[in-house]
Amino acid sequence: MHTVYSRINNISALFSSCVMGLLAAIALSSMVLAVFEAPVDGGTVQVNGLKVVHGKGRQYKHEHALVNFEIDADLTPLFNWNTKQLFLYLDAEYTNAKGVQNAVVIWDRIVRRKEDAKIHIDGRQKYAFRDVTGFRDASATYTLRYNLMPHVGALTYGTAGGTNTSVPFPPLINHV
């Protein structure tokens, strides 16, 4: 009954269930907080310049879209005690001439502190935005989305704003 083994076993079992209970409480509390929080949807995304040029990839010819955009968003309400980081990304969604629905991340940022969560960006895309079929007659909507990553628990996703209307791609420029 009272061997060293059984004592070690009891203590470690108690310890690990306490830790697990605490972690579960943290995860659940942050989920409850998220339900009562006002949704973050006040952000704006504005496309200031858009250009389509020829591109040459490894294997295929394709068209490149060059986007200049402006983002304004306040994501501070998303930070609570269980927020490890926010993964912010600007998503361009469009349907091309072949009927393929595309979603492409053209910019992202990791926000780790509440002080950095007021976002104002006036910049260009970070990742290549290309299409083998081309952007002719297509138009894209640009949405700022976030992925809230907790210290422990479930990952949640949301939208922080976007262009209200879809932005048509301009005709291809042949000579850059």
Next chain:
Amino acid sequence: MFSEELKAFRRLGFRHVLLQALNFASVIASGLMIWKGLGLLTNSESPIVVVLSGSMEPAFYRGDLLFLTNPVSERYHTGDITVYKIPGADIPIVHRVLETHDAKSRGPLPYNQRLLTKGDNNDVNDIELYRGLDYLERKHIVGKVRGFLPYIGYVTIAMNDFPQLKYALLGGLGLMALLQRE
């Protein structure tokens, strides 16, 4: 050191040893059942994975435990964190979806989805990791990361790095199970 245990072993007899072996086997069997049952529920071949590399830092570090689901009708979105396995590569990779391309299809799903991924801590996308593929397809995806538990999985990394630890632990557990008295 073990003389007392050996004495107890003689006293308890053969039947007791068989009973303990049965208990041990049922523990292993129920563990396996839970694992496979989870796999059925989540439609994922491995519903819990341990992060092995630092390519998703600072989101995930080595040793973090991830919980996955992979429902059949699930459409993947940009920003989702997927676990995928390229044929020929033995280690599954945990990276974020950078591009999705949904073509209409007449298959079991209304669309045929192609994905491009990137690690948060990498500067470029994963095309170099795809072993000649241009895009990931649904069949390469093991699951989508839904939940996260820090550090717990480090035990398995430690066991892989130091195999002696694994054998010591397994042997110790086996001995305890056989010699344990109620």
